[in-house]
Amino acid sequence: MWTSGRMSNAKNLFGLGVSLYFWGLMDLTTTVLSGSARPLTEGQEDNLSDKLHQRMKRSWVWNQFFVLEEYTGTDPLYVGKLHSDMDRGDGSIKYILSGEGAGIVFTIDDTTGDIHAIQRLDREERSQYTLRAQALDRRTGRPMEPESEFIIKIQDINDNEPKFLDGPYVASVPEMSPVGTSVIQVTATDADDPTYGNSARVVYSILQGQPYFSVDSRTGLIRTALMNMDREAKEYYEVIIQAKDMGGQLGGLAGTTTVNITLSDVNDNPPRFPQKHYQMSVLESAPVSSTVGRVVAKDLDEGINAEMKYSLVDGDGLDVFDINTDPNYQVGIITVRKPLSFESKKSYTLKVEGANPHLEMRFLNLGPFRDTTTVHISVEDVDEPPVFEPSIYFVEVPEDVEIGTTIQIISAKDPDVTNNSIRYSIDRSSDPGRFFYVDITSGALMTARPLDREDISWHNITVLAMELNNPSQVGSVSVTVKVLDVNDNAPEFARFYEGFVCENAKAGQLIQTVSAIDRDDPQEGQHFYYSLAPEAANNPNFTLRDNQDNTAWILTRRSGFRQHEQSTFYLPILISDNGRPVLSSTGTLTVHVCSCDEEGMVMSCNAEAYVLPVSLSRGALIAILACIFVLLVLVLLILSMRRQRKQPYIIDEEENIHENIVRYDDEGGGEEDTEAFDIAAMWNPREAQLVVKNRQDMLPEIESLSRYVPQACVMDNNVHNYVLAKLYEADMDLWAPPFDSLQTYMFEGNGSVAESLSSLQSVTTDSDQSYDYLTDWGPRFKKLAEMYGATDSSGALW
Numbered sequence: 001m002w003t004s005g006r007m008s009n010a011k012n013l014f015g016l017g018v019s020l021y022f023w024g025l026m027d028l029t030t031t032v033l034s035g036s037a038r039p040l041t042e043g044q045e046d047n048l049s050d051k052l053h054q055r056m057k058r059s060w061v062w063n064q065f066f067v068l069e070e071y072t073g074t075d076p077l078y079v080g081k082l083h084s085d086m087d088r089g090d091g092s093i094k095y096i097l098s099g100e101g102a103g104i105v106f107t108i109d110d111t112t113g114d115i116h117a118i119q120r121l122d123r124e125e126r127s128q129y130t131l132r133a134q135a136l137d138r139r140t141g142r143p144m145e146p147e148s149e150f151i152i153k154i155q156d157i158n159d160n161e162p163k164f165l166d167g168p169y170v171a172s173v174p175e176m177s178p179v180g181t182s183v184i185q186v187t188a189t190d191a192d193d194p195t196y197g198n199s200a201r202v203v204y205s206i207l208q209g210q211p212y213f214s215v216d217s218r219t220g221l222i223r224t225a226l227m228n229m230d231r232e233a234k235e236y237y238e239v240i241i242q243a244k245d246m247g248g249q250l251g252g253l254a255g256t257t258t259v260n261i262t263l264s265d266v267n268d269n270p271p272r273f274p275q276k277h278y279q280m281s282v283l284e285s286a287p288v289s290s291t292v293g294r295v296v297a298k299d300l301d302e303g304i305n306a307e308m309k310y311s312l313v314d315g316d317g318l319d320v321f322d323i324n325t326d327p328n329y330q331v332g333i334i335t336v337r338k339p340l341s342f343e344s345k346k347s348y349t350l351k352v353e354g355a356n357p358h359l360e361m362r363f364l365n366l367g368p369f370r371d372t373t374t375v376h377i378s379v380e381d382v383d384e385p386p387v388f389e390p391s392i393y394f395v396e397v398p399e400d401v402e403i404g405t406t407i408q409i410i411s412a413k414d415p416d417v418t419n420n421s422i423r424y425s426i427d428r429s430s431d432p433g434r435f436f437y438v439d440i441t442s443g444a445l446m447t448a449r450p451l452d453r454e455d456i457s458w459h460n461i462t463v464l465a466m467e468l469n470n471p472s473q474v475g476s477v478s479v480t481v482k483v484l485d486v487n488d489n490a491p492e493f494a495r496f497y498e499g500f501v502c503e504n505a506k507a508g509q510l511i512q513t514v515s516a517i518d519r520d521d522p523q524e525g526q527h528f529y530y531s532l533a534p535e536a537a538n539n540p541n542f543t544l545r546d547n548q549d550n551t552a553w554i555l556t557r558r559s560g561f562r563q564h565e566q567s568t569f570y571l572p573i574l575i576s577d578n579g580r581p582v583l584s585s586t587g588t589l590t591v592h593v594c595s596c597d598e599e600g601m602v603m604s605c606n607a608e609a610y611v612l613p614v615s616l617s618r619g620a621l622i623a624i625l626a627c628i629f630v631l632l633v634l635v636l637l638i639l640s641m642r643r644q645r646k647q648p649y650i651i652d653e654e655e656n657i658h659e660n661i662v663r664y665d666d667e668g669g670g671e672e673d674t675e676a677f678d679i680a681a682m683w684n685p686r687e688a689q690l691v692v693k694n695r696q697d698m699l700p701e702i703e704s705l706s707r708y709v710p711q712a713c714v715m716d717n718n719v720h721n722y723v724l725a726k727l728y729e730a731d732m733d734l735w736a737p738p739f740d741s742l743q744t745y746m747f748e749g750n751g752s753v754a755e756s757l758s759s760l761q762s763v764t765t766d767s768d769q770s771y772d773y774l775t776d777w778g779p780r781f782k783k784l785a786e787m788y789g790a791t792d793s794s795g796a797l798w
Contacts (some may be wrong), residue, residue: 082113099131109734156193166255188243209239297354317348404721487579500598533572
C-alpha cells in the first residue's frame with residue numbers, strides 16, 4: 001500500500017514543498033499482497049485472523065500527515081491520500097476513517113482515499129489528531145488489511161502576537177536611586193510553537209519612558225536610567241514596553257503593556273519655617289494647658305520622612321509655656337504651662353525648633369534637617385476677681401468669745417492695675433447658722449452669735465470678695481474656725497442614780513457607786529471631785545468616799561434603818577471639775593430603805609403597808625388622784641380669767657403701738673417724741689439697762705437677754721458691735737412683738753474724717769461747740785437743752 005498527499009491550494013508553493021518533504025520521510029512498504037483483490041473465504045478469514053495476532057509485515061503502513069493551520073480557502077483543505085496495493089482502481093476497496101475529528105474535522109473519500117480538512121484548524125487550540133484508517137471489501141465489508149493508526153499534525157504559522165498576561169503593571173522605586181536600580185520585570189507570552197522557527201522568540205523594547213528607564217531586551221527587566229530623579233519634581237511615570245516575536249525582525253508580531261512607576265519618598269528635604277517671626281497673644285486668665293497658638297515647619301517630603309518634633313530651645317518663657325507636636329497635622333501647639341499675670345510680665349519671647357526625627361545617613365549632606373523660628377507672645381489684661389492673701393485662713397477662737405469680737409481680718413486685693421475697691425461678704429450656704437459676720441469694707445470677721453464647742457466645734461465658712469465696680473468678679477477664700485474649749489459646763493451624774501439600803505445594814509456598808517460626765521474637753525483630761533453638799537455634810541445616815549478615779553462610793557454611817565420611820569433618803573452630792581474656773585453641780589442620790597433577808601437580798605421596798613389601810617385598793621387610789629387633778633385645773637382656769645380682766649392690753653393712749661410710726665411730712669414734736677424710742681440706749685447701753693421699760697400690751701414670761709449680752713464691745717465707741725448684740729437679742733427673743741421699729745443711724749466708724757453724722761455721741765467728746773441757744777427754743781427743746789447744754793460734770797458717762 002502506498003500513500004500520497006498534496007495541498008489543495010496549488011498556488012501555495014511553500015505548502016506544497018513542505019508536503020513533498022514529509023512524503024519523502026514516510027516509511028512506505030513495498031510488499032504487495034499476491035493475487036487480485038477478492039473476498040476471503042471463511043478459512044482464509046480464520047487464517048488471516050491468526051496472522052493478524054502474529055507479528056507480521058503489513059502491506060501498508062504510514063505514520064503521520066502534516067497540514068498548515070489557519071487555512072482560509074473556500075474548498076476543503078487536502079491533507080493526504082490513502083491507497084492500498086490491493087486497490088485496482090475498480091472501486092472494490094472502501095476506505096474508512098475513524099478517531100479524533102473523523103467526520104467532523106476530517107473526511108475521506110471512501111473510493112479514492114483522499115483525506116480533506118473541512119474545518120479551520122488552529123494549532124494553538126489543538127496541535128495534532130490521532131486517527132485510524134482501514135481498507136474494506138466494498139461487497140462483503142470484510143477488512144482487506146488490518147486497521148492502522150496515523151497522526152495528523154497541525155503545522156504552526158506565526159499567527160499570534162506576544163501578550164503581557166499580567167499587565168498593566170504598577171511598580172515603585174525610591175527617588176534618588178542610582179542608575180541601574182531594578183524596578184520590575186515584565187513577561188510576554190507567545191502562543192505560537194516555540195520549537196518551530198522564530199514565531200515564539202520575543203524581544204523587549206521601550207516605546208515610552210526614556211530617558212528615565214530602560215528595559216532588558218531578553219529578560220524584560222526594567223531599570224532606572226537617569227540619576228537623581230526627584231519625587232518632589234515628578235512623582236509618576238508611565239512607561240510603555242513592547243514585546244515583538246520573530247526575534248524582533250521585520251514582519252514579526254508585537255504586543256505592548258503599560259508600567260505605571262511611582263517614585264517613593266526618601267528624607268532628602270530638610271524642614272523650613274515659612275515665617276521667621278510669629279506674633280501671638282493670650283489672656284492672662286487662660287487656664288493651664290490652654291492653647292496659645294500654632295507654628296508649622298514645611299517639609300516637602302511625606303509620610304514618616306515629613307514627621308516633625310517641636311521644642312523650645314531658648315527664650316524667657318521656657319518655664320511658663322510648653323509646646324507639643326500634633327501627630328496628625330505635624331504642627332507645634334504652644335500651651336500655657338503656668339498661670340499668667342499681666343501685672344507681673346506683659347510679654348514673652350520663645351525660640352522654637354522643628355526637626356525631623358527620622359534621618360537617612362546618605363542624605364545628611366543635604367541638611368541640617370532642623371530649623372528655628374521666633375515667637376513673641378503678648379499677655380492681655382483681663383478684669384480678674386479679687387485675690388486673697390493668704391489663700392486659706394485658720395482661726396482658733398475660744399467658745400466664750402463675746403459677740404461682735406473680731407477674730408480675723410480677711411484681706412483681698414484686686415490684682416488688676418485699676419485696683420478696684422473690695423466688698424466682703426459671707427457665703428451663707430457655708431454658715432447656715434449665721435454665727436459669723438464680716439465687715440463689708442474692712443474684711444473684719446466677727447462673731448454674730450454665741451459659740452458652743454460642745455455643739456459645733458469646727459466652722460468652715462467661705463468669705464467672698466467682690467469688686468465694687470464689677471460685681472461679677474467675685475473671689476472666695478476658705479476660713480476654718482476651730483472653737484477652743486473653755487470650762488463652761490459643770491459636771492453632772494452620768495445617769496439617774498437610785499440605791500437602796502437594808503434595814504439590817506451595818507455601818508460602813510457600800511450602797512452605791514456614782515460617776516460623772518462633763519461636756520467640756522480640757523487638755524489635761526477630766527478629773528472630778530466628789531463631796532456631800534454642805535447641807536448634808538453632817539448627816540448621821542450616809543457618808544461619801546472619793547476614789548480619785550472619777551468615781552465615789554456612798555457608804556452607810558450607821559445601822560438600824562427602819563422603813564416605817566423613813567422609807568426614802570435624798571442625798572445631795574457636790575461634783576466639781578478641775579477646770580478654770582472650777583465649776584460644780586449638785587446631784588441627788590435617792591436611797592430607799594428596804595426590808596431584806598438575812599443574806600441581804602431585798603424583799604420589799606414598798607412602805608404603803610405601813611401607811612395605807614388594808615381595805616384601800618389601787619383603783620380607789622387612782623380615782624382620788626383624778627379628782628384632785630380636775631380640781632387643780634379648775635382653780636388655775638379661774639385665776640387666769642381674773643388676771644385677764646384686771647390687766648388690759650393697752651393702758652394709755654400715749655403708749656399706743658402706733659407711736660413708732662414716723663411721718664416724714666410732719667413737724668417733729670421735740671422731746672415728746674422721745675418716748676417712742678429710748679435714745680439713751682444709744683448713748684450708753686449700761687445706763688439703759690438700769691431702767692427697763694416693758695411694753696404694757698404684752699407681758700413677757702421670758703426675761704430679756706440684753707442683760708447677759710457683754711457690753712465691753714461698746715466701750716471703744718463702736719456702735720456696730722452693739723447693734724450686732726441687739727440684733728442677736730431680737731432674734732432670740734421669742735416674745736418680741738412683730739411691730740418693732742427700725743432705727744437707722746448714719747455711723748461711719750472710728751476711721752471716718754467726718755466721724756459720726758449724728759450727735760448721739762457728742763456728749764463723750766471734748767467739743768467746744770456751745771448748745772446754749774437750745775434753751776431759747778421753747779419747752780419742746782428743753783430736753784435737748786439739758787442734754788447738750790453746759791454741765792459741771794467731769795469724766796465720761798461710759
